[in-house]
Each structure stands twice: as C-alpha cells, then as structure tokens.
Amino acid sequence: MATKKNTKSAKSSNGFFKYIKIFWSIFLIGLVSVVLFFLMASWGVFGKMPTFDQLENPDSNVATEIISSDGVTIGKFYLENRTPVKYADLPQNLVDALVATEDERFFEHSGIDARGTLRAAASLGAGGGASTITQQLAKNLFHGEGSKNILYRITQKAKEWVIAIRLERQYTKQEIIAMYLNTVDFVNQAVGIRSAAKTYFGKEPKDLTIEESAVLVGMLKNPSLYNPARESRKKRVLDRRNTVLSQMVKNGFLKPEIKEELALKPIKLDFNPEDHNEGIATYLREYIRNDFMRTWVKENLKEDGTEYDIYRDGLKIYVTIDSRMQKYAEEAVHEHLSNLQEEFFIGQEKNKNAPFMNISSAETKRILDRAMKSSERWRVMNKQGKSEDEIIKSFDVKTNMTVFSWQGDRDTIMTPMDSIRYYKHFLQTGVMSMEPQTGQVKAWVGGINHRYFQYDHVKQGTRQVGSTFKPFVYATAIEHIHHSPCDTIIDSPFTMPKGKYGITADWSPKNSNNKHEGAVTMKYALAHSINTVSAKLINEVGPKAVVDLAHKLGVTNEIPETPAIALGAAELNVSEMVAAYSTFANKGMYIKPIVITRIEDKNGVQLYHDVPQTREVMSKDVAYAVVKLLEGVTESGSGYRLKSTWSGNGYKRVTGHPYKLTNPIAGKTGTTQNQSDGWFMGMVPNLATGVWVGNEDRSAHFRSITYGQGATMALPIWGLYMKKCYANESLEISKENFERPENLSIRVDCSKAVEKDSTAIEKQDIDDFFGI
Numbered sequence: 001m002a003t004k005k006n007t008k009s010a011k012s013s014n015g016f017f018k019y020i021k022i023f024w025s026i027f028l029i030g031l032v033s034v035v036l037f038f039l040m041a042s043w044g045v046f047g048k049m050p051t052f053d054q055l056e057n058p059d060s061n062v063a064t065e066i067i068s069s070d071g072v073t074i075g076k077f078y079l080e081n082r083t084p085v086k087y088a089d090l091p092q093n094l095v096d097a098l099v100a101t102e103d104e105r106f107f108e109h110s111g112i113d114a115r116g117t118l119r120a121a122a123s124l125g126a127g128g129g130a131s132t133i134t135q136q137l138a139k140n141l142f143h144g145e146g147s148k149n150i151l152y153r154i155t156q157k158a159k160e161w162v163i164a165i166r167l168e169r170q171y172t173k174q175e176i177i178a179m180y181l182n183t184v185d186f187v188n189q190a191v192g193i194r195s196a197a198k199t200y201f202g203k204e205p206k207d208l209t210i211e212e213s214a215v216l217v218g219m220l221k222n223p224s225l226y227n228p229a230r231e232s233r234k235k236r237v238l239d240r241r242n243t244v245l246s247q248m249v250k251n252g253f254l255k256p257e258i259k260e261e262l263a264l265k266p267i268k269l270d271f272n273p274e275d276h277n278e279g280i281a282t283y284l285r286e287y288i289r290n291d292f293m294r295t296w297v298k299e300n301l302k303e304d305g306t307e308y309d310i311y312r313d314g315l316k317i318y319v320t321i322d323s324r325m326q327k328y329a330e331e332a333v334h335e336h337l338s339n340l341q342e343e344f345f346i347g348q349e350k351n352k353n354a355p356f357m358n359i360s361s362a363e364t365k366r367i368l369d370r371a372m373k374s375s376e377r378w379r380v381m382n383k384q385g386k387s388e389d390e391i392i393k394s395f396d397v398k399t400n401m402t403v404f405s406w407q408g409d410r411d412t413i414m415t416p417m418d419s420i421r422y423y424k425h426f427l428q429t430g431v432m433s434m435e436p437q438t439g440q441v442k443a444w445v446g447g448i449n450h451r452y453f454q455y456d457h458v459k460q461g462t463r464q465v466g467s468t469f470k471p472f473v474y475a476t477a478i479e480h481i482h483h484s485p486c487d488t489i490i491d492s493p494f495t496m497p498k499g500k501y502g503i504t505a506d507w508s509p510k511n512s513n514n515k516h517e518g519a520v521t522m523k524y525a526l527a528h529s530i531n532t533v534s535a536k537l538i539n540e541v542g543p544k545a546v547v548d549l550a551h552k553l554g555v556t557n558e559i560p561e562t563p564a565i566a567l568g569a570a571e572l573n574v575s576e577m578v579a580a581y582s583t584f585a586n587k588g589m590y591i592k593p594i595v596i597t598r599i600e601d602k603n604g605v606q607l608y609h610d611v612p613q614t615r616e617v618m619s620k621d622v623a624y625a626v627v628k629l630l631e632g633v634t635e636s637g638s639g640y641r642l643k644s645t646w647s648g649n650g651y652k653r654v655t656g657h658p659y660k661l662t663n664p665i666a667g668k669t670g671t672t673q674n675q676s677d678g679w680f681m682g683m684v685p686n687l688a689t690g691v692w693v694g695n696e697d698r699s700a701h702f703r704s705i706t707y708g709q710g711a712t713m714a715l716p717i718w719g720l721y722m723k724k725c726y727a728n729e730s731l732e733i734s735k736e737n738f739e740r741p742e743n744l745s746i747r748v749d750c751s752k753a754v755e756k757d758s759t760a761i762e763k764q765d766i767d768d769f770f771g772i
Contacts, residue, residue: 062314062602063195066285069440069597072323073198075285077293077310081199081274082191084182084314084602087174089206090193094213095177096253101217101244103133104251107173111135111164131160133180138163140183186216187223188273195274200228202270210254211262214244229271238267280326283446283456284595288317291459292596300607314602320440320594325731328724329431329443329717336716337427337448337693338406343707344427355425355700357674367697371420395420404452423452424700430457430574431717432593433689436582439591439612442687443721455696458574462557463692465577466568466670466710467529468679472553472580473566474526475626476546477537478746479618485523485629486750491516494532494539501543501563509535509567512705521750526629527637529669531567538566552617553580554590568670577681578690584630585666585683585738588623590615620741627738628748630666630683638669638711639680642719659719661726663735669715675708676701680715682722685734691717 063078076083099106105113111134131139138160167176186196193216197205201212208216218240219226228237242263248254272278276285289310297307308315348354356364372378372395381391395417402409403419404426414422426448433443446456455461477483493516496507509531516532525533538546543561550559550570555577559570575593583590592613599608633639642659663684670679676698680691693713695701702708725733 061191061312064310064313064315064317066281066288066317066319068319068321068323068326069442070322070324074281074319074321074323074326075276075279076274077276077285077289078189078191079311080185080191081189081195082182083194084192085178085194085205087178089204090178090181091206091208091213093210093253094181094193094205094208094217096251097210097213097217097244097248098133098177098181098220100247100251100253102136102220106133106177111168112161132164134164134167134176135160137176137180137183138167140180184220185223186219187227188229188271189275190273199273200269200271202272210248210258211241211245211265211267214241214248214262215267218244228267228269229273234267241267277451280323280330281321281444282450283458284319284321284326284441284444286450286454287444287446287456287459288319288596293317296599296608308601308607315607316600316602316604318597318599320438320442320597321444322442322731324728325433325442325725326444328728329433329445329721332717332720332724333429333431333445333448334406335720337429340693340707340713341406341425341427344425344702347703347707348425355421355695356697357699357701357703359699363699367424367699368417368420371424372417375416375420377416404449424695424697426453426695427693427713428453428455428457428696429714429717430461430692431689431721432458432574432578433687433721434578434582434593435686436585436591436683436688437686439579439582439594439614440597441593441595443689444595453696457692460573461692462571462573463677463694464568464672465570465572466672466677466679468577468668468670468681468710469550469565469568469570469572470526470529470534471584471626471630471668472550473534473537473541473546474522474629475584475618475622476541476549477522478625479549479622480541480545483522483537484747485521485625485632486747487522488519489522489525489533489536491518491520491525491530491532494535496535496539496563500539501561503563507535507563523629523632523750524636526668527632527635529638534566535563538563549617550580552590552615553583554592555580568672574690574692577679578688581681581683581690582688583617584623584626585685585688586623587620587739587741588616588618590617621744621746624738624741624744625746625748627666627683630668631664631738633669634665634667634682638709639665639667639682639715641711642667642682642715659723661719661722664737666738667715667718669710671705671709671711674698674701675703675705678708678710678713680710680718682715682718684722685736685738687725687733689718689721691715693717 061078061080061082063076063081063083065073065083066075066077068074073083103113109132111132113132141163171179181193183192184196185191186193186199188199190196190199193205196216196219197203197208197212200216201208215228215237218237219228221240225233226237226240227233245254245259245262249256249259276282293310297310301307344355351357353359353361353364356367372392377394378391381394386394396415398413398415400411400413401416401419402411403414403422404410428447429445430447431443431445432441434441444458446458446460447453457463474483478485491511494509496503498504498506511531512529517530520528520530520533522533524530543563543565546565547559547561555572557570557572557576559565559572562569579590579593594610594612596608597610598606600606634642642661642665644658644660665682665684667680667682670681671677677692677694679693682689682691691714693710706712722733725731726735
C-alpha cells in the first residue's frame, strides 16, 4: 500500500513540475517574443526607423517668418504654420497644465510609463491609453496620426516605444516638452504652440494666462473636437478647460480656490487665424514671396546644391517695415477711402453705365470681358474643360456670394458679371513711406484689401503722375540753366510750334482755371501748379534733359521724350516716385529703396545682407532748392490744407480737416485728366511718402474736380498717416527744417520777390478747390 501511495505522490509531483515548466516556458517564450518584437522594431523590420541624425534634427515643416524692424512677426510663409519656440519661452503654467493632464509622471519615467501601461492593459484601454508625452512626440515627428488597422497600429506603437526611449537619451525633459508643443496641430492653420497662442489669443506663449494655457492643453486630446473658435463647441471647450484646471489641482500645480475662481471665467478669444491674405503688410509680403524670394532662392543655393524652401525651411526674413507705421498707413487708408468711396457711389447713382464715364458700350464690354477672362472663376472652369460658351453663360447666373465692402464682408446674391462691375467701383490706392537717408521702406500699402484686390499699386501698377512730375522739370531748369525758386517768370499764353522736340502739331497748354497771373516766382508757379510755366521751362531745357534726370533719380519705367511730360503725361509707379523725391530730401544722393535687410536660416546663420545702392544725382544746392520749391506747395499752394485750421465745412468727412501740421513739409499734389488719378508726394527731413488713389480703370472716376483731384483723393491719407506717426514720439519723425547746405549758391529766400498776398491765396485756393 505504501508503495502505491508513494508512486501516486511522485506522479502528482511530476505533473505539478510539468505545469510549472510549461508556464515558465510560455512566459520565457512570451518575454523573448516581446523583446524580439521590440528589437525587430528597432532594427526597422516594421518600417524605417529614424537615424541618429534624424533624432538630432527631426524633419518638420517650419514656417518662414517676416520680421519687422521693430521686432514684430508681420507674416509667414508656410505649408504648416509652425514657428518653434524654446523651453525658456514657455510659461510655467503651460508646462504644469501639460504634465498634469497628459503625463503625470513625465519627470519620473524614461519615455515609457510602466504604471500607466499596466493600468491601460488591465482595463483594455477603457481608462485611456498610456502614451507619454515622449511617445506622443515620437508619433508626431515620425509617422503622424495612428493607423486604424489594429495590427499595423501595434507595430506603430512598438516603434513609438523605441523612438521614445531614444529621444529620452538624446534630449532633456525640458527639450522634449518644447519639441512636443512645437509639433502639435491646433487646427485653424496653427501648428505648434506659438502659432496657437497667436491665433487664439493674439499673444506670445510666454504671455498666456493659466486659463488660456488650460484651453490649449485641453485641445491636445482632440484639437478639432475642442476647437475654441467653433461656437457650437463652446460648452465642450469650457468643460475641457476646467478638467485641465482640476488636473492641475490634483497634481499640486494649482490651489483649489484659484481653480474655482478661474473655472468661473468665460473663454475670451482674440481669434486671428494667420492667413496669407490677413494681417498687415499683405502686399509687401506678396512682393517678397513672389518677386524677391523666387529669384533669391535660385541664386543662393544650400550647400547640397538644392534650393531653400520658404514654406518648410524656417527662414527668418528681416524687413525694414516698421509694424507701427505700417499699421498707421493702413488705418489712414481705411479712414479716408471708406468715406470717399461713399461719395463715389453717390456720384454714380444717375450714371446708367456706372462706374464708367464717357465711354461707349463697346468699350465697356471690352473692359468687362477682359476682367471676366482674368477672373478665378474663368480659370477654374477652363481647367475643368468647360467650353467658352458655358463659362460665359455662367457669368449671368445669379448666385450666393460674399463681396467686399468697407463695412465688412457682405453676403449677397448677384451674377458674377454684376460682381465684376461692382468691384470696378472701388477706389484703389498705393502708399509707400521711406527714409531718404537709408532707403529703408517703412510702410507699404499696395491696395485696399489683398483678399479681394491682389494687384499691387506700389510696385506693379503704373499710372499717370500728373503734376507730381513737375518738380523734375523745375530741378532740370535749376541745374541746367541756373534758375532759382525766386526767379520771376511770366504766366501767359504759350504755344510750342509744330516740329520742335518732334511734336506733330502746335502745342498750347492751358491752366486748369483758364486764367493767367502775369509775373510770378517759380516757387509760386509750382505751388499753384501753373501749366504754362512748366511748359515754358521744358521748352528751355528740352524733354530729353528732364527724362535723363528722372532716370538718374531712380525712375525705371520708360518716359516719352515729349513736351507733354511737363504736365505729367508719364506713367510711373509709387515706389519709383518715392525714391525720386527722397533724393531731394537726401541732399541730391539717390538711394535705392530697401525692403529686406537680411535673411537667416532656422539656426540663425546669415544667408543674405543688403548692401545699399547709392549714387550722386545732383548737388546739395540744387536738391535743397527743389525742397524749398516743394515747401511752397504746403505753405500757400494746393497742399496748404495740411497746415490750415480751416475745417472744410461739409467736406470734413472726406478731406479729414484739420491736420494742423505746423512743421516744414515739402510736397506736391497731382491730378490727371478726367480726375482718373490723384497723387500726393510729401516729405519731412527723415521721411518721404507717396500716395496714389484712383479706380482700377481710368474710365471710372469722379465727375468733378471737387472730389477727383489729388488734394482730396490722396493728400488726406498722407495727412492722417503723418498725424498718427507724430503722435507716437518713439518713432522720432522729424519736425525740423530741412538742412540748409553751407554757402548755398542758389537764392531760395523769396520774401522780396514778386509774390501774391498769402491771405488771398488761401481763400482763392479754397474757393477754386470747392468751386465756390
């Protein structure tokens, strides 16, 4: 019996050890399989793993920034709107909210949270996943959104683990937090924490409050679901923000009483999605992207011979624009043209062919057809293979659309052809402001709204310049035949005979008021833009000499060598006019306008630095004499309202009176035939600014000179802009006299010359201007 009992016990014992052996075999096989699984992942069996260099320099699309002279990012070029920040630029409350919500033991683990993993495994993920911040960074950097295929997702997870451990070895905890926040897509074209802070709250990350940080951290769970810009998600976003605040309390980062106080606050957004058509200096940004950078990247290759990608390579483009002055210029345009536009619409109410004046129906059709075939609708439908007849018919079908207005975007129903005619009503503008001594452009407004009107009237557009060309004629006369501003000249009828300077018929220019004043000084003649005097001067010096001087002054567009240029028949752009006038203020030294000072790569290595291009055009004496001539325009001529205290009566809304600028100003107004173009060029010693206003088509214009001349269309923008600049004393815009050369050889003091009574001049200017 004992033997049987022992035998049975031995069998039982053998069976137990057999099960133990099986258990450990399975365990070891499982363990080896897991280890082998992760080894295979690290060897790249499940897909290519990042190299050491890639971990050191993770490949991510970084936006190129455009940075103003006062250190403000005024625009970006990007595929993903990402601008990395360093850990030092992050507020502690943001870091605390992130760790408390996304990875409570972040500073304790080495990339993998064992406790969290076991918890997730035990609950089969019911309580959430176990991804650490480092694992999420690995996912964001090297494969993006996780696969919905469970088997493939498992291999992705294994790779994330391996990469996370490598990242922890490679970087500090602080660097990992910064890298992670730089990779997150916060939707609304905001990739990375800096773009998110700017987009949703209009500030840098370091300036985020606790509750603002909580909103952004709350988005990490599902950026689309917790998008604070969506009105329908408002309650959900608020609840999620408060959950983040609760997590901060739980982890000791926030006192309960502070959390209760913050939880009661509503979410206050300053929502500014960064868009190529939004923000300030949009026309300048487009010039940089499309003109400057397109050429620069081809001429400045990387070390490997490839071109820089302005959408991915994180360049920093430092520009001369001052963000404050740019803002003032854009505000001045809005304040004046929004009012002037109303007058234009009122003036067109009885015009059956509005906004076109004095043209045939055939010419109107040509203008509209040309606009139709240049439109985005035509381009898209043509690309879709639609026939020309189909496309043309679509332009006469009423449709819902959003159109521009000065009061904001307006939803309406109209045909696409009606919208073309509607947009032809709008007055456009070009404004550029530049430091004469440095060539640095401080403000650039190429139009009224880049989303709707993308043609740049600073650099692209050329328009007739009217009387703003006359100073070039006077400058030539001073330089070549030694006239002075105080010389007397006779304002009387004048005819240039056929054949002289190549003209094909007698030329008899008229003054705008059809009157003649007899003996006047050159200073008075320019101040009042007397045509016969300009004609007599170009008769003396010849058109070629004037054209040659204009080209020396920086004008690059072709100018016809005909006497008519004395009255402004040349077509030039705002940029070259500002550069030319700046030469007078810069003592006869031309300097090419500068927009970009330097370009750096994302590591701060300088790739480009501007070298100023200068040349002497005229002597200091001649330049100063022209400045004194131009001062006469604002002292007693068509620019006098800049200094006047006269309110303008019923015209105040349009003209912006009174400006009450008491400092010396050199300037010139300009108005072209049929009031198609209005100009004002104005200078103080350290700032030259040019303004053009007019409709896109020359056949669309004001009926009368009252609103259609440069003194009403363009001068008020200059006046409003300068008042804003002067109000900001930190800009240091000069109110001093223009510097007088030593031993000046040209007479500029005209106090004893033949002049008109200044009181009479003021009253006559006002009466003539308003047709009184």
